Each structure stands twice: as structure tokens, then as C-alpha cells.
Amino acid sequence: MSWHGLPVELKRKVFQYIHDDASKPSSRASCSVVCKGWQMVIEEKTLETLEVTPKCLYEFEKIFSGSLRRQGCLKHLWFRIELPTYSRLPSDTGETSEEEDTELSVSSDALLRLFTVLSKWDADQVLERNGRGINLELSAHSPSDQGNMSGAAGLTSMGEDRFLPVEVSLVGDELPSVSNVTGLSLLRRNMRRFRHTTISDLVACKLLRLDDIHLELWHHPSGLWADIFDSWLAEGVNRWAVSLKKINIFQHCETFQGPRAKKDATLARNIEDLGRRSHSLEELGLCNLIDARHFFESFSRPRATPRLPSWKNLRHLTLTSGLIAKDADSASPRDLLQSAATAAKRMPALHSLEIYNATTAGAGIFQYVILDPIAVINWASIWPYNLADDVKRAWKQVAQCHRLTPTTLEETLIHGYEGPAVFVHCYVVSRALVLHPSSSEAMIGDRVFEDPLVRMGLKRWAVTCLHKERENEALARITLSVNNPEVEEQELRLVTLEVFPDMTLGTLRSSIEAEGIPAPAQHLYHDGQLITDNNKTMQELSITDGDMLALHIRDMRGSGVAPGPREQPAAAPRRQASAPQDPELIRLQVLGDPRLRAELQRINPQLAANVDDSQRFAQLFQQSTNQQDEARRARMREIEALNNDEFNPEAQAKIEELIRQESVMENLQNAMEYNPESFGRVHLLYIDVKVNGIKVKALVDSGAQATIMSPSCAESCNIMRLVDRRFAGVARGVGTANIIGRVHYTMLQVGSKHLPASFTVMEGKAVDLLLGLDILKGHQATIDLTQNCLVIQGEKVEFLGESDIPKETEDAMNEEPTVQGPGGTTIGARSGAVTAPTTGSSSTPPAPAAAGPSSAAPMASRPAAPAAPAQPPAQAQPRRAFPEQDISTLIELGFDRQSAINALEATGGNVDYAAGLLFQN
Incomplete structure (x- = not known):
């Protein structure tokens, strides 16, 4: 086969191999004239990162x-603004007004x-x-800057920057908006500062899809200009877009001088408010810009309005604080770290939190790093320091909130301090996210530093310390005596469990649940006392090695808990008669559970009162x-009367129908309790394709013999x-449809593949x-539901999400017939999807629990109160008042208040079930 006869994909693989194997970039570029395919491979590599000046904007x-x-090849664009030359030394005199206007x-x-x-670029396509x-990187410099820099890395010995406060700014408001820039960087190699208003204008107004900001700021260290700049930046942050995912800002001068003793806390509060408004923020690094104590103080600041959850997506947080210093009061770092622990509990996605201080005088760092399933708590400094016990305890609680095992490492004393640049590379785990002078080759040269986790031995120490702590802890064995009054003729069951002194009662309940007993x-x-506080530890409850606890299984929902496999006697009947319920025991449980009391208020207001x-x-x-017993007896009398007339065909038919209905309802209840996902609506599988260059949403249906297209699509x-x-012709299946004809050949683009296809056009x-x-079989396609994609000729094409599925298809599914389900719900006859009852509906309420065995199965997640006495038909059932916290939880998921209340009504006040019901609908 000749070269031109090879498939395009194979040619590109050959080009890619030659490109990667080439030793010199010049030799690769010289081969770009071989053919068009080679030129494309060269361009993808060459155009990935570009340095552009205003002079070459035309090219x-x-x-x-x-x-x-080509637009899709560009990943990083460094735009260098060249300013006029000058002959003076920047530290000798400031710029003239003419020079400033020109710049x-x-x-x-x-x-x-x-x-x-x-x-002008097509941002959506890119x-x-x-x-x-x-990622757009901006810089401004004059050719005279490099030759006239003074001091190390362009700073004086005191860390002052190279220029008087003359900043790059914009003149006018005619800058157009750009949608294809998602990252903005102003890095250390930038020779001039950009005015804060310019940065805010770019972030808030001009870069519409910006989600990543990296700023290295050259602040003037003297008090007046530093305070002015902090206030300017604090005001500008309020205008930043709430769609930001990554914010990393570094101020240079304090690396040399140390943090200023007095900092404006306004910037810290505005940054915290930005995070509160931005639910997408994942990374936040503010180094030498604000003091961490101001940042964490804002979490506990009282507010007039209810506090909304914030920082729920934040993964990495890196801050600096002047309180981490050799001469600082010992209580200052302790208070700081306790405030940080309080804030960390509200960051469920947190992976690392680091607070450090690195100057020419010294350095220290506190770290909370997650190495799943372990959370490492660590301190390192050039001076001896021991973390206080209350600090360690607070951060252990943070780890437990994150469902992790806390491990506290021994405090590290750093010997041979080499300055702030090397310290960041050696000890800051999030160093890749933290901008620092260490990026300057003049300061660190070509040195290669190990990953701080490896250098400090965190990965090894975490596992070692975990085993060591477990070995040193007083491992206790306790015995549970299990008693289930719902099971007759049960044998004595003893369960032995291992617990640790710091294990909470809630964790113990989870261990017991693994034995088949719901929490x-x-x-x-x-010792004869009921223990209920799930937050208390075994040590606080005085549970020690060898103790015996009594486990009384009592379901307050009207039917016994299904016993585990070891509890069920072999000769037990299929259905046990319910044991008599103790009204006083139920009353005490209602008094101790506000949610159960609210549920009783909804079901039976008279009993709740x-x-x-x-x-x-x-x-x-x-x-x-x-009343329930009487209703049950009436039903049994009816069945008995039918059974007495055994030769009456109508009576036998009624008995058969009653038995069938009971089996159906029992089967429905079992499905809703043990297989609730079967009632969710399964959305069809759609992918984006192109037919004759036109974008179409195509349904993937392996049950259809031929590929079908509607006339409007054709x-x-x-x-x-x-x-x-x-x-x-006429197609016959579930109904009939007219076939208009057939398109024998056209090109179908799936992903990057161009496939020949034929279509049957049908009304x-x-x-x-x-x-x-x-098409699926002809091109060897695979429907991979594990990865949620269609694999065709080796290429994966993701199925469309629920919001992208054509609305016409979903509307057709919504028109399906429904049947009545339990609790006023309706169930789709074809899809099986459950729909919540309509608010204010006048439909008949469901039958009482005593009507039959099928209606006695309660919801698995919450105890239910006894059924209400019979009410007159005309009496409207009072609407239940749900806890405001439950309603707020559903509103924060994106639903309106009325929908949240309706869902809670339909699910008996269960927040988890209500959320699932809202998402299904």
C-alpha cells in the first residue's frame, strides 16, 4: 500500500512518532514542508505556547x-508590551509626566x-x-529595565521594587470583551506593575469566561503606598467574577522585610465574601498579601442574615501570617490555628491547608494535608515549637468531619535554613500553586527539589504513625447482648466488637449496622442507662475493655426491624405477628426526637398535642x-364471608382479585424500599454528531434495526x-409510520471520525x-455505560447530559399514562418514574396502615408515628411545618422553597428522600 493510501489516523501517528523522536527542534520544523499532515503535527506543538509583542500582532x-x-492549538499566550527606553537609573528619580503619558x-x-x-475568534468552538x-500572561517592560535593575532579583536590599509608583494602566473604556481566555497571569518576569483598576476591569468585565488568576504583585513596602494599594485591591476584589475557580496572589516585598505588623483586614473580608459568592472556587493562595488571622476571623464574624454554606468546593488553601515567627507570643499561633480549624470544618472538599511565613529572617509552616484515608497534621520551623494539645485536638476533629483518620507528626526543627525561596520548594506541599521568588533562576538556579511529601517523609510517616498510634492505644473489646422482641423464640446473641478510646458512639453504631441492624x-x-449522644467517645462514656452493652432492637415505626441472617430462626414463619407496642416508650422517643415529633404533628395532630x-x-x-384492629377485623370478616360461599364463582373471583392486589402492593412496597432506583427515570442515550456538516443530536438505539431520520432533520x-x-412504505411496530424513502449515502461525523452512512427517512x-x-454494528461500536460513552473505532464519544437531551423527547415521555402509588405519588406506566403528589390535591388519601399487610411496610429511613384516628371526609388534613434547616438544605441544592416543601410532604420529612425525588423530577 502506498503512503497516500494509508488512513489519516495512521499517518498522524507516524508523524507524531517522528516528531517525538526528533532530537532538534530545527530539524522538526524543516520537515513541515513534507506534506500537509506533517505541518499539522508541527503546528500543534509549535503554537501551543507563544510569546507575542505588539510589533508582531499583525502576523x-x-x-x-x-x-x-490553529486557534485550538494555542494554550499559553505571553503578551509582552514594550515601553520606550530611558537612560536614568530607576532608583534615582521618578518618571516625568511625559514619560508616564507615553507609557x-x-x-x-x-x-x-x-x-x-x-x-474575533470563535470561542465556543475552541x-x-x-x-x-x-491562559493569557501579560507583562510590560522597557529595554532599559534589565540593564538598570538594582539589587538582587531587581530589588533593593530592603525589598523595594525597581520603580516609583508608576503603573501600567488603560486609557478609555473601549477594550472589547473576550470569551476564549480562561486564565490570566501577571508573573515575576513582569517588569512593571499593572494598576489595580486595570486588573479589576479585566477580571470583572473583559474576560467573560475567566476562572484562573495568577498574580505576582510588586508592592511598595513603605507604609503609605502599601496601605493605599491594599485598600485599592480590596475594593477591586468586590468586582471580580464569581465563576473563578483558582486565585493565587503573591506579594514580593514582604519576603525580604517580613509581614507588616498592621494590615488592613478589609481585603481578607472581601476575599472571603468572594468565596462565599463563588461556589466554584477550588484553589486559593494569598501569600504575603493578607494575614491569615484576618481571613479566619471573618468566618466567625456575626451577620444579620443567616449564613449560607461556603467554600464547599475549595480543595487547596495557602496563606501566610506574621504570627508564625520566632519572636511571636506562643498564644498567637495557637489562636490562629484554632480559628483555622473552625474554618476547615466548613470545607468538605479540602485536600490541603497550609499557613506559613518565610522571610530572610526565618520560616515556619503549619500543614493539614490529606493522604486518603489519613489526614496529616504537621509543623516545621527553624525554631523549636510544640503544637498545643487543644490545637491538635481541634484539627483531629477536622479530620473526623472529613471522615479521615488524623495523624499528628512530631514537630520538625529545620537546620541549615537557606532562605525563603528554598524553603517554599522544600516544605510547602502546594508549591505548584504558590507563586514565589523561587521561580527566578537567579535565586535557585537549576536545582531540582524533591516533592515535599517525599522529602519530609509524610507519606511514609503517615502510615507508620497510624499503625504506631493504633498499637499504643488501649484497644478495648466490648460485648453486645442483642435483644429483638420482634423475633419469637430467638436464641441469645452476643456480638464482640473492638473499639478505641477516641471512637465515637456514632462510629460504633455504624459498626453495629454492618451486623445487619439499622442504626x-x-x-x-x-450500666442500665440509655446512651444517645453520638458525638461522645468511648472514653467519655466510660466504656472500657471487657464491658457488656445491651442492644435493644426496637423499631418505632409500627413493625419490627428485619433481623439479620443470624437472628432469623430456621423454622420461623414467613410473617411474624407484631408485638404489642408500648405507648410510653413511643411517647418518650417522640419527646427526644424533634423530627419524629414534627412528623407526628403532620400525621396525627391530636396525638402530638x-x-x-x-x-x-x-x-x-x-x-x-x-381503630386499626377493627378495620383489620372488618376486612377479615369480608374475606371470611367470601370463603364461606366457596361454590360461588363471583366470590372466588373477588378472593382471587384481593389476593392478587395484595401481592401487587406488597411487591410495589418492597421495590420502593429495597430497589428505589428502579423508579427513577432513565434518560435516553444521545450523542452529538454531524450530518453533511450540520450538527444533530442523535439517539443511540441498539434495539432499532435501521438508522432513521425525521423529514425535518433531512x-x-x-x-x-x-x-x-x-x-x-409503511413501518409497523408499536403503531405504524410512513416511510418516505431512503438516503443511500452521506457522511456522518461521530467525534473526529467520518463514517459513511445511509438513512431511512420516516414520519x-x-x-x-x-x-x-x-451503523452501530457496521462500524463496530460499543455502548460503554461504565464510562458513559459510545466507543466507535477506538474513539470515545460521551453521551449527552440530561440538560442537553432534546426537550421534545422528554415531553413525549412526560405524556405517558400513570398509576396511583403509595403516599399520593404517581408512577409512570412505561418508565416507572415516581412523581411527587401535587400540592393541594383533592385526591383521596391513602388507606390506613391496618387495611392490609401490603400497606404496613414503613419507609426504611425514618420511624413513623401511629396512624391517625379516622377523620371525617370533609376535614382537610393540616399542612405540616418542617424544620427551616431541612427546607434550607433543599433550597441550597438549587430548588425553590415551594418545591422543597412539597418534596418533604411527599417523603414524610426525610431530607435525603426529598432531594432524590426533586432530582428525579
Whole structure:
């Protein structure tokens, strides 16, 4: 086979191999003239990172204009603004007004030209292809800057920057908006500062899809200019976009001088408010910009309005604080770290939290790093320091909130301190996220540093210390005596468990649940006393080695807990008769559980109103029980009367129907309790394809024999003219549909693959394009539900999400017939999807629990109160008042208040079930 006969994919693999194997970039570039395919491979590598100056913007626009492929290759764009030269030393005198005006004009014109070029790009296509846009790095410098720098790394011995406070700014408001830039960087190699208003304008108004900010700020260390700049930046942060995911800011001067003793806390509060408004923030690094104590103090600041959950997606947090210093009061770091622990409990996705201080005078760091399933707590400094016990205890609680095992390492004393740059590389775990002068080759040269986790032995120490702590702890063995009154003729069951002194009662309940006993049914007694506080540890409860606890299994929902496999006697009947319920035990449980009391208020207001009166409660409870028994006896009398007339065909038919209905309802209840996911709506599998260059959402249906297209889709794809009407006919299946004809050949693009395909054009379909077995099997496609994609000829094409599925198909599914389900719900006859009851519906309430065995199965997650006494039909059932915390939890998931209340009504106040019901609908 000749070279030109090879498939395009194979050619590109050969080019890629030659490109990666080439030793010199020049030799690779010289081969770009071989053929078009080789040129594409070269361009993908060459155009990935570019350095552009205003002088070459014309060539830059010419190369990328109109080429989506080239635009998609660009990942990082460094735009260098060149300012006029000068002959003076920057530290001798400031710029003249003419020089300043000239520089402002040059920088404004350069940014205007760049943004004008970028605004013409097809941002949607680029983002769809790459998943991310361009990272734009801006810098401004004069050719005279490098030769006139003074001091190490362009700073004086006191850390002052190279220039007086003259900053790069924009003139006018004509800068166009850009949608294809997702990252903005102002790094150390930038020779001039950018004015804070310019940064805020770019972040808030001009870069519409920005989600990543990296700033290295050159602040003036003297008090006046430093305070002014902090206030400017604090005001600018309030304008930043709430879609930001990564914010990393580093201020240089304090690396040399040390943090200022007095810092404005306004910036810290505004950063915290930005995180509160931005639910997407994942990384936050603020080094030498604010003091960590101001940041963490804002978490406990009282507010007039209820506090909303914040920082729920934050993974990495890195801050600096002047309180971490050799001469600092010992109580200061302790208070700081305790405040940080309080804040960390509200960061469920946290992976690392580091607070450090690194100057020419010294360095120290506190770290909370997650190495799943271990959370490492560590301190390192150049001076001796021991973490206080209350600090260690607070951070252990943080680890337990994150469902991790806390491990506290021994405090590290650093010997041979080499300065702040080396310290960051050696000890800061999030060093890749922290901007620092260590990025300067003049300060660290070509030195290669190990991963701080490896250097400090955190990975090894974490595992070693975990085993060591477990070995040193007083391992206790306790015995549970299990008693389940719902199981008759049960044998004595003893369960032995191993516990640690710091294990909480809630953790013990989880261990017992693994034995087949649900947590809500567990009633634990120690020394004759009921223990209920799940937050207390074994040590606080005085449970020691060899103790015996009584486990009383009592389900407060009206039917016994299903015993585990070891509890069920072999000769036990299929259904046990319920043991008599104790009204006083139920009343006490209602008094101790606010949610159960609220549920009783909804189901039986009269009983809930008398829960404080034991005699009246027992009387009403007995009345309710008697009514249920009477209803059950009436039903049995009806069945008995039918059985007495055994030769009556109508009576036998009624008995058969009653038995069938009971089996159906029992089967439905079992399905809703043990297999609730079967009632969720399964969405169809759609992918994005292109037919004749037109984008279409195609349904993947392996049960269809042929690929079918609707006439409207054929018209929009400009292939209706190719329909061969000799293949017209009628399709018969579930109903009938007219076949207009057949398109014998056209190109179908799936992912990057171009496949030949034929379509049957048929009326009466709600789907534009249905990919049948002829295409799936012909091109060896695989429906991979594990990865949620269609694999065709080795390429993975993800199925569309729920929000991207065509609305017409979902509307057709919503028109399906429904049947009545338990609790006022409706169930789709075809899909099986459960829908919540309509608010204010006048439909008949469900039958009482005593009507039959099928209605006695309670919800598995929450105890239910006894059924209410019979009410007159005309009496409206009072609407239940749910805890405001439960309603707020559902509202924070994105639903309105009324929908949240309706869902809680439908699920009996269970927040988890209510959330699942809202997402299903």
C-alpha cells in the first residue's frame, strides 16, 4: 500500500512518532514542508505556547484568523508590551509626566489591539474542542529595565521594587470583551506593575469566561503606598467574577522585610465574601498579601442574615501570617490555628491547608494535608515549637468531619535554613500553586527539589504513625447482648466488637449496622442507662475493655426491624405477628426526637398535642390502635364471608382479585424500599454528531434495526433531495409510520471520525436521528455505560447530559399514562418514574396502615408515628411545618422553597428522600 493510501489516523501517528523522536527542534520544523499532515503535527506543538509583542500582532492575527484548528492549538499566550527606553537609573528619580503619558498610551494601545484580535475568534468552538481556553500572561517592560535593575532579583536590599509608583494602566473604556481566555497571569518576569483598576476591569468585565488568576504583585513596602494599594485591591476584589475557580496572589516585598505588623483586614473580608459568592472556587493562595488571622476571623464574624454554606468546593488553601515567627507570643499561633480549624470544618472538599511565613529572617509552616484515608497534621520551623494539645485536638476533629483518620507528626526543627525561596520548594506541599521568588533562576538556579511529601517523609510517616498510634492505644473489646422482641423464640446473641478510646458512639453504631441492624433501631444501654449522644467517645462514656452493652432492637415505626441472617430462626414463619407496642416508650422517643415529633404533628395532630400528657397520650394511642384492629377485623370478616360461599364463582373471583392486589402492593412496597432506583427515570442515550456538516443530536438505539431520520432533520441537513422514494412504505411496530424513502449515502461525523452512512427517512418520530444497529454494528461500536460513552473505532464519544437531551423527547415521555402509588405519588406506566403528589390535591388519601399487610411496610429511613384516628371526609388534613434547616438544605441544592416543601410532604420529612425525588423530577 502506498503512503497516500494509508488512513489519516495512521499517518498522524507516524508523524507524531517522528516528531517525538526528533532530537532538534530545527530539524522538526524543516520537515513541515513534507506534506500537509506533517505541518499539522508541527503546528500543534509549535503554537501551543507563544510569546507575542505588539510589533508582531499583525502576523499573529494573520496566522490564526479563520483557522479553528490553529486557534485550538494555542494554550499559553505571553503578551509582552514594550515601553520606550530611558537612560536614568530607576532608583534615582521618578518618571516625568511625559514619560508616564507615553507609557500609558503605548500599553493601552497594545492591549486594545490584542483584545480586538482575540474577540474575533470563535470561542465556543475552541472551548468545545479543548475544554479550556487560553491562559493569557501579560507583562510590560522597557529595554532599559534589565540593564538598570538594582539589587538582587531587581530589588533593593530592603525589598523595594525597581520603580516609583508608576503603573501600567488603560486609557478609555473601549477594550472589547473576550470569551476564549480562561486564565490570566501577571508573573515575576513582569517588569512593571499593572494598576489595580486595570486588573479589576479585566477580571470583572473583559474576560467573560475567566476562572484562573495568577498574580505576582510588586508592592511598595513603605507604609503609605502599601496601605493605599491594599485598600485599592480590596475594593477591586468586590468586582471580580464569581465563576473563578483558582486565585493565587503573591506579594514580593514582604519576603525580604517580613509581614507588616498592621494590615488592613478589609481585603481578607472581601476575599472571603468572594468565596462565599463563588461556589466554584477550588484553589486559593494569598501569600504575603493578607494575614491569615484576618481571613479566619471573618468566618466567625456575626451577620444579620443567616449564613449560607461556603467554600464547599475549595480543595487547596495557602496563606501566610506574621504570627508564625520566632519572636511571636506562643498564644498567637495557637489562636490562629484554632480559628483555622473552625474554618476547615466548613470545607468538605479540602485536600490541603497550609499557613506559613518565610522571610530572610526565618520560616515556619503549619500543614493539614490529606493522604486518603489519613489526614496529616504537621509543623516545621527553624525554631523549636510544640503544637498545643487543644490545637491538635481541634484539627483531629477536622479530620473526623472529613471522615479521615488524623495523624499528628512530631514537630520538625529545620537546620541549615537557606532562605525563603528554598524553603517554599522544600516544605510547602502546594508549591505548584504558590507563586514565589523561587521561580527566578537567579535565586535557585537549576536545582531540582524533591516533592515535599517525599522529602519530609509524610507519606511514609503517615502510615507508620497510624499503625504506631493504633498499637499504643488501649484497644478495648466490648460485648453486645442483642435483644429483638420482634423475633419469637430467638436464641441469645452476643456480638464482640473492638473499639478505641477516641471512637465515637456514632462510629460504633455504624459498626453495629454492618451486623445487619439499622442504626435507627439501635437502643444501647450501658450500666442500665440509655446512651444517645453520638458525638461522645468511648472514653467519655466510660466504656472500657471487657464491658457488656445491651442492644435493644426496637423499631418505632409500627413493625419490627428485619433481623439479620443470624437472628432469623430456621423454622420461623414467613410473617411474624407484631408485638404489642408500648405507648410510653413511643411517647418518650417522640419527646427526644424533634423530627419524629414534627412528623407526628403532620400525621396525627391530636396525638402530638398530648405528647406531654402520658395518660392522655396512652388513651389516644389505644384508640388509634383499636381503630386499626377493627378495620383489620372488618376486612377479615369480608374475606371470611367470601370463603364461606366457596361454590360461588363471583366470590372466588373477588378472593382471587384481593389476593392478587395484595401481592401487587406488597411487591410495589418492597421495590420502593429495597430497589428505589428502579423508579427513577432513565434518560435516553444521545450523542452529538454531524450530518453533511450540520450538527444533530442523535439517539443511540441498539434495539432499532435501521438508522432513521425525521423529514425535518433531512431538510435541515440538506439531504432531502437525495431521498430515493422508491423505498417508500409503511413501518409497523408499536403503531405504524410512513416511510418516505431512503438516503443511500452521506457522511456522518461521530467525534473526529467520518463514517459513511445511509438513512431511512420516516414520519411520525419525535427523534431527529436514531442510530440503529446497521451503523452501530457496521462500524463496530460499543455502548460503554461504565464510562458513559459510545466507543466507535477506538474513539470515545460521551453521551449527552440530561440538560442537553432534546426537550421534545422528554415531553413525549412526560405524556405517558400513570398509576396511583403509595403516599399520593404517581408512577409512570412505561418508565416507572415516581412523581411527587401535587400540592393541594383533592385526591383521596391513602388507606390506613391496618387495611392490609401490603400497606404496613414503613419507609426504611425514618420511624413513623401511629396512624391517625379516622377523620371525617370533609376535614382537610393540616399542612405540616418542617424544620427551616431541612427546607434550607433543599433550597441550597438549587430548588425553590415551594418545591422543597412539597418534596418533604411527599417523603414524610426525610431530607435525603426529598432531594432524590426533586432530582428525579
